[in-house]
Amino acid sequence: MAEYPTALGASSLERITLLGKDLAADVMGNVGFGELAFWLATQRRPTPGETRVFEAVLAALADHGFTPTAIVTRLTYLSAPDSVQGALAAGLLGGGSRFLGVTEDCGRFLHDQLEGVRLPLDEEGWDALALATVRTQREAKRFIPGLGHHVHKDGDPRTPRLFQIADEEGLRGPHLSLFAAIGRVHPRVLGRTLPLNGAGVCGAALADLGLPLELLRGFALLARTAGLIGQLAEELRNPVGNEIFLSVDLNNLSVPPEPYGGSHG
Numbered sequence: 112m113a114e115y116p117t118a119l120g121a122s123s124l125e126r127i128t129l130l131g132k133d134l135a136a137d138v139m140g141n142v143g144f145g146e147l148a149f150w151l152a153t154q155r156r157p158t159p160g161e162t163r164v165f166e167a168v169l170a171a172l173a174d175h176g177f178t179p180t181a182i183v184t185r186l187t188y189l190s191a192p193d194s195v196q197g198a199l200a201a202g203l204l205g206g207g208s209r210f211l212g213v214t215e216d217c218g219r220f221l222h223d224q225l226e227g228v229r230l231p232l233d234e235e236g237w238d239a240l241a242l243a244t245v246r247t248q249r250e251a252k253r254f255i256p257g258l259g260h261h262v263h264k265d266g267d268p269r270t271p272r273l274f275q276i277a278d279e280e281g282l283r284g285p286h287l288s289l290f291a292a293i294g295r296v297h298p299r300v301l302g303r304t305l306p307l308n309g310a311g312v313c314g315a316a317l318a319d320l321g322l323p324l325e326l327l328r329g330f331a332l333l334a335r336t337a338g339l340i341g342q343l344a345e346e347l348r349n350p351v352g353n354e355i356f357l358s359v360d361l362n363n364l365s366v367p368p369e370p371y372g373g374s375h376g
Contacts, residue, residue, distance in 0.1 A: 118154055130154065145169055148333060152326060160280030161320055165330075167276045168313045171269045172214065172331050174338030180205040181342045182355060188343055189352035195343065202339040206332050211310070215327035217257035218314030221286040222324055230285055234292070241292035245300045255293060257311015269309030273316055284319030287312070 120129045127134040130150055138147070145166035149157045157165065174181070184202035191197050206212060224244050231237045248255050260267050274291065277283045283291075294307040310331070317327050346352055 119151065148330075149320075149322075152322060152330075157320075160282055164273075164277055164280055164282050164316055165320060167273060168316055168330065169334040169337075171273060171309050171313055172211070172334035172338075174335070174341055178210055180210055180335060181339065184339045184342050185346050185350075185352040186356060188346060189350075189356060198343060199336065199339050202342070203332050203335065206328060206335060211331040211335060212328055213256055213308065213310035214314040214317070214331040215324070216314070217290070217311035218286065218318040218327045219324050220256045221289050221315055222318055224289060225285050231288075237288050237292035238296050241289060242296045242299065244289070245293060245297045249300050255297070257290065257308055257314065258293065258297060259305040260308040263306055263308065266306045267309045267312075270307045270312045273309070273312045277316055277319070282316075282319060286315040286318040290315040 118130060120127065120134070122128075129138055132138050142150070143162070143166075146157055146162045148169075149162065149165050180202040183205055184198045187201040188195070188198035208216070224240070228240065231240055245255065274283065274287065277287055290307060290312060298304045313331070314327055317330055318324065322330065
């Protein structure tokens with residue numbers, strides 16, 4: 112018979128194992144959920160410092176109010192209150208390049224810039240590498256993921272806090288170092304100052320923790336799942352989904368059809 116090896120969960124008549132540990136005796140009540148999520152993804156137990164940085168990232172990404180992901184979750188629940196899973200899934204499916212996806216985009220971008228580069232030894236060296244990075248992006252007319260925020264134009268409050276936590280735990284690695292340097296030098300190239308946003312610094316922090324780049328968006332979605340459950344819990348107590356629906360439905364404006372692509376006469 113075929114075999115399917117796994118180091119994750121397995122069950123027998125008497126016990127359940129997870130990551131080589133007895134689930135009931137060794138994990139439940141002894142391992143926090145954030146620590147377990149890290150452990151599941153890497154198959155190594157994180158240090159207390161790594162757990163603190165990882166959980167700070169999860170907290171930073173959990174909920175940002177009435178974002179499109181939150182609104183669609185509430186509206187899906189309004190339409191199908193018998194499908195909590197559908198409401199949560201609807202919100203998570205909206206995690207893309209504009210919302211939540213920046214975490215992955217920034218982590219991958221920084222990783223690409225560091226590929227094959229001798230790491231600088233001081234702030235001056237990091238600034239030189241960052242300056243070259245920003246200039247290359249500017250010449251190619253490409254944005255730098257994680258630079259700028261539509262609300263926190265004078266600084267995202269999550270950013271310095273995440274740097275602080277990483278520094279306290281001795282976990283500011285090359286991704287965070289390069290991201291910080293980009294924050295310092297980009298005005299010389301762009302001619303204006305933009306904030307390093309929280310989603311970007313989360314991606315840098317996750318990359319420094321050695322988490323798989325392919326899963327960075329997954330961790331953002333893990334965090335947002337908790338936020339969306341909170342949105343649904345608030346919708347139960349203080350529903351606004353119907354008002355959002357009616358605000359559009361009762362204010363629609365009928366206009367003549369406009370064929371896609373314009374006139375072909």
